[in-house]
Amino acid sequence: xxxxxxxxxxxxxxxxxxxxxxxxxxxxxxxxxxxxxxxxxxxxxxxxxxxxxxxxxxxxxxxxxxxxxxxxxxxxxxxxxxxxxxxxxxxxxxxxxxxxxxxxxxxxxxxxxxxxxxxxxxxxxxxxxxxxxxxxxxxxxxxxxxxxxxxxxxxxxxxxxxxxxxxxxxxxxxxxxxxxxxxxxxxxxxxxxxxxxxxxxxxxxxxxxxxxxxxxxxxxxxxxxxxxxxxxxxxxxxxxxxxxxxxxxxxxxxxxxxxxxxxxxxxxxxxxxxxxxxxxxxxxxxxxxxxxxxxxxxxxxxxxxxxxxxxxxxxxxxxxxxxxxxxxxxxxxxxxxxxxxxxxxxxxxxxxxxxxxxxxxxxxxxxxxxxxxxxxxxxxxxxxxxxxxxxxxxxxxxxxxxxxxxxxxxxxxxxxxxxxxxxxxxxxxxxxxxxxxxxxxxxxxxxxxxxxxxxxxxxxxxxxxxxxxxxxxxxxxxxxxxxxxxxxxxxxxxxxxxxxxxxxxxxxxxxxxxxxxxxxxxxxxxxxxxxxxxxxxxxxxxxxxxxxxxxxxxxxxxxxxxxxxxxxxxxxxxxxxxxxxxxxxxxxxxxxxxxxxxxxxxxxxxxxxxxxxxxxxxxxxxxxxxxxxxxxxxxxxxxxxxxxxxxxxxxxxxxxxxxxxxxxxxxxxxxxxxxxxxxxxxxxxxxxxxxxxxxxxxxxxxxxxxxxxxxxxxxxxxxxxxxxxxxxxxxxxxxxxxxxxxxxxxxxxxxxxxxxxxxxxxxxxxxxxxxxxxxxxxxxxxxxxxxxxxxxxxxxxxxxxxxxxxxxxxxxxxxxxxxxxxxxxxxxxxxxxxxxxxxxxxxxxxxxxxxxxxxxxxxxxxxxxxxxxxxx
DNA sequence: GTTGCATAATCGC
DNA sequence: GTCCGACCTATTCGG
DNA sequence: CCGAATAGGTCGGACGCGATTATGCAAC
Numbered sequence: 001x002x003x004x005x006x007x008x009x010x011x012x013x014x015x016x017x018x019x020x021x022x023x024x025x026x027x028x029x030x031x032x033x034x035x036x037x038x039x040x041x042x043x044x045x046x047x048x049x050x051x052x053x054x055x056x057x058x059x060x061x062x063x064x065x066x067x068x069x070x071x072x073x074x075x076x077x078x079x080x081x082x083x084x085x086x087x088x089x090x091x092x093x094x095x096x097x098x099x100x101x102x103x104x105x106x107x108x109x110x111x112x113x114x115x116x117x118x119x120x121x122x123x124x125x126x127x128x129x130x131x132x133x134x135x136x137x138x139x140x141x142x143x144x145x146x147x148x149x150x151x152x153x154x155x156x157x158x159x160x161x162x163x164x165x166x167x168x169x170x171x172x173x174x175x176x177x178x179x180x181x182x183x184x185x186x187x188x189x190x191x192x193x194x195x196x197x198x199x200x201x202x203x204x205x206x207x208x209x210x211x212x213x214x215x216x217x218x219x220x221x222x223x224x225x226x227x228x229x230x231x232x233x234x235x236x237x238x239x240x241x242x243x244x245x246x247x248x249x250x251x252x253x254x255x256x257x258x259x260x261x262x263x264x265x266x267x268x269x270x271x272x273x274x275x276x277x278x279x280x281x282x283x284x285x286x287x288x289x290x291x292x293x294x295x296x297x298x299x300x301x302x303x304x305x306x307x308x309x310x311x312x313x314x315x316x317x318x319x320x321x322x323x324x325x326x327x328x329x330x331x332x333x334x335x336x337x338x339x340x341x342x343x344x345x346x347x348x349x350x351x352x353x354x355x356x357x358x359x360x361x362x363x364x365x366x367x368x369x370x371x372x373x374x375x376x377x378x379x380x381x382x383x384x385x386x387x388x389x390x391x392x393x394x395x396x397x398x399x400x401x402x403x404x405x406x407x408x409x410x411x412x413x414x415x416x417x418x419x420x421x422x423x424x425x426x427x428x429x430x431x432x433x434x435x436x437x438x439x440x441x442x443x444x445x446x447x448x449x450x451x452x453x454x455x456x457x458x459x460x461x462x463x464x465x466x467x468x469x470x471x472x473x474x475x476x477x478x479x480x481x482x483x484x485x486x487x488x489x490x491x492x493x494x495x496x497x498x499x500x501x502x503x504x505x506x507x508x509x510x511x512x513x514x515x516x517x518x519x520x521x522x523x524x525x526x527x528x529x530x531x532x533x534x535x536x537x538x539x540x541x542x543x544x545x546x547x548x549x550x551x552x553x554x555x556x557x558x559x560x561x562x563x564x565x566x567x568x569x570x571x572x573x574x575x576x577x578x579x580x581x582x583x584x585x586x587x588x589x590x591x592x593x594x595x596x597x598x599x600x601x602x603x604x605x606x607x608x609x610x611x612x613x614x615x616x617x618x619x620x621x622x623x624x625x626x627x628x629x630x631x632x633x634x635x636x637x638x639x640x641x642x643x644x645x646x647x648x649x650x651x652x653x654x655x656x657x658x659x660x661x662x663x664x665x666x667x668x669x670x671x672x673x674x675x676x677x678x679x680x681x682x683x684x685x686x687x688x689x690x691x692x693x694x695x696x697x698x699x700x701x702x703x704x705x706x707x708x709x710x711x712x713x714x715x716x717x718x719x720x721x722x723x724x725x726x727x728x729x730x731x732x733x734x735x736x737x738x739x740x741x742x743x744x745x746x747x748x749x750x751x752x753x754x755x756x757x758x759x760x761x762x763x764x765x766x767x768x769x770x771x772x773x774x775x776x777x778x779x780x781x782x783x784x785x786x787x788x789x790x791x792x793x794x795x796x797x798x799x800x801x802x803x804x805x806x807x808x809x810x811x812x813x814x815x816x817x818x819x820x821x822x823x824x825x826x827x828x829x830x831x832x833x834x835x836x837x838x839x840x841x842x843x844x845x846x847x848x849x850x851x852x853x854x855x856x857x858x859x860x861x862x863x864x865x866x867x868x869x870x871x872x
Numbered sequence: 873g874t875t876g877c878a879t880a881a882t883c884g885c
Numbered sequence: 886g887t888c889c890g891a892c893c894t895a896t897t898c899g900g
Numbered sequence: 901c902c903g904a905a906t907a908g909g910t911c912g913g914a915c916g917c918g919a920t921t922a923t924g925c926a927a928c
Binding site for chain 1: 914
Binding site: 267417704726754756801803828 | 886887888889890891892893
């Protein structure tokens with residue numbers, strides 16, 4: 001067993017980096033050797049790396065079975081005897097029981113699995129410049145890996161047998177993936193009856209080459225078009241294909257493998273089907289609780305938002321945990337993070353060297369989820385250290401991809417293109433198929449598609465009204481899909497998903513979109529969304545746009561709410577906007593004032609910032625859900641059921657018209673009244689509050705959306721931040737400055753990270769990297785903004801658009817001009833274009849910015865104090 | 873042991 | 886919050 | 901009439917400012 005230093009370990013990784021013409025070779029940071037404990041496992045043996053190279057060179061020439069055997073031969077010298085293990089036997093038995101005649105050659109299976117780990121330098125992985133499979137040497141930590149290898153073996157045996165071909169169900173490497181794409185039509189194939197009508201749309205792809213090639217022994221007379229693709233009941237067996245047994249805990253590795261398969265696919269339909277297959281196995285083999293855990297882990301959540309559980313874990317904590325678990329230096333980890341742009345991948349590439357007294361047992365889905373909740377529960381003194389310890393222990397227990405997804409989850413983003421909509425679809429599909437399997441009534445073809453589509457619709461609409469998996473999933477399992485809406489529906493006290501609005505560029509676009517339908521225009525207030533639930537008289541809760549419980553933030557609103565309820569209102573759910581308000585001057589205050597309100601432990605007396613509620617929709621009244629009613633009706637009922645009080649609780653300003661001039665005037669009126677613009681809603685057509693049908697059903701019109709209007713600034717690029725995730729290798733954000741001719745300084749005003757296309761981003765990287773300077777120029781005024789990763793000489797001017805100006809505690813731009821201390825920054829800054837015609841000295845000046853800020857305030861005559869303490 | 877400050881994490885837009 | 890890009894679906898266009 | 905091109909919608913993931921809150925740390 002040879003020991004290698006981290007240095008030699010990383011060399012091959014550097015070689016694997018996607019070619020970046022811009023990056024100079026010396027950019028690759030040299031990793032310092034960590035103080036590896038004597039006796040700790042070697043990270044990765046040198047010969048594995050070498051073999052990897054050989055493999056990648058050879059593999060493109062080899063195909064199919066031949067390649068697998070070759071790979072197996074190449075790997076063979078590292079084979080070790082796998083100790084007997086019951087799980088292993090179980091899987092063997094399962095395979096034998098299921099299809100004895102097709103029991104695959106075990107050597108071939110292993111070869112297959114070896115291929116799982118084969119690096120592929122020819123095809124860049126979607127989100128991981130460093131192929132994780134290179135890093136995961138099979139036998140790395142002999143002291144720890146016993147049971148884990150069993151998981152791997154089990155995963156390996158999740159093989160699908162179609163005729164004579166053996167295909168891993170879960171593609172985990174690009175190689176396998178590519179091969180799968182060659183054969184995936186077998187996945188896509190669904191046996192269906194001969195189309196009844198000739199114009200049946202599903203007959204479209206009948207003549208794909210794959211269909212022709214498919215073996216006649218596999219009876220797929222009919223290939224359904226990709227758009228009708230659903231997991232094939234025949235190809236995936238929820239029980240037999242799963243890598244765990246019924247009534248045994250789901251190994252976290254099974255979920256991690258699913259994530260990996262999802263990550264390496266780009267097609268939404270395939271992603272859906274991969275997750276669906278996993279969920280089908282969970283449905284068939286495991287408990288409802290494990291299904292809930294799986295869903296939460298997939299969505300990377302701890303529970304429903306209104307419970308307010310937070311991980312309280314960020315990059316800092318994660319890095320410390322990595323240091324502790326791996327023995328690498330903080331600097332080495334940060335350097336790698338800078339280069340790789342994903343802390344999950346960094347963790348995966350860092351082997352844990354921490355020694356454990358006992359072998360950590362295999363991670364299960366439930367265990368991982370409950371550990372996350374434990375981490376969230378640590379509070380108070382030295383809680384961070386406890387979190388670090390806990391994460392570190394988890395890290396030690398992780399194997400290969402488990403590390404990646406666990407750490408990504410802890411960092412807040414799983415980044416596998418899998419979010420609520422996709423999960424709901426997969427869950428609906430899985431339950432639908434599960435129900436059909438249980439009842440023995442297997443629909444096919446069109447009928448199947450229809451059933452699946454209704455299932456998705458049902459689940460999505462139920463979930464939008466009751467976004468709580470802990471209620472929906474048990475009901476789903478007990479009552480079935482069809483009956484679900486009866487048991488899970490809008491319930492006061494539980495926030496529902498809010499209707500959102502799509503930005504529009506002007507009236508012409510609005511008319512085009514609503515297409516003759518009658519519309520209502522309302523002011524768009526600049527405050528905070530508040531979903532007010534009156535559960536029973538005197539029992540009120542308020543939720544935010546993201547279903548967070550904001551009840552404690554608005555005791556004043558709750559206190560006076562009874563006065564606004566109509567006599568016959570016993571319970572209701574109101575949709576509204578809370579806006580800060582100057583009670584003396586009787587006018588609205590900017591959003592920035594609203595945010596200064598305390599969030600927790602607010603008592604009525606100490607409230608400094610008063611608010612007014614602008615109600616605009618009613619979703620529930622006295623036991624009846626109104627979400628299926630038209631907006632016209634909802635709005636009318638609302639306006640009849642509440643008693644507005646000026647400055648405390650009013651209805652949103654509304655105008656029902658389709659006249660361009662009227663709308664124009666109304667829009668301008670909204671701006672004069674310190675609103676952001678207009679909300680446009682259809683009154684009758686598509687006018688229900690059904691988020692599942694379309695969550696962006698309303699339209700919004702703001703000044704800054706309009707081309708050629710809104711505040712535009714020309715700013716100098718003075719620095720940039722390394723991009724993360726899909727921006728890895730480019731700059732992800734830029735630091736911008738305005739010019740102050742008086743002091744001849746460039747004063748930093750904001751960052752910007754949106755508005756450019758991928759191509760522009762790359763182009764700017766290539767241009768700007770030539771202007772990097774080691775330290776900022778002395779005439780850059782920086783305030784306390786976060787230091788960029790690179791500084792630039794002041795050469796380029798960009799046009800940037802913003803919605804608003806704000807007084808900034810960290811940016812120095814125009815400091816002293818609008819506020820004695822604070823500078824000015826931009827709200828919602830976005831890149832518009834490069835101003836090649838402008839020199840840095842032509843950039844927008846501090847005085848101009850101060851003027852813009854003042855005119856924004858003076859629209860309403862708001863006078864800002866210069867103390868920075870009070871706003872009014 | 874308190875207190876004040878800096879930093880990180882969340883969440884509003 | 887803004888914005889972009891990939892993917893899907895439905896519709897239109899052109900041979 | 902059918903396949904190709906196009907348009908529009910959905911979904912996910914980059915990134916913005918600034919507020920509170922919680923925690924860690926150093927000074928008193």
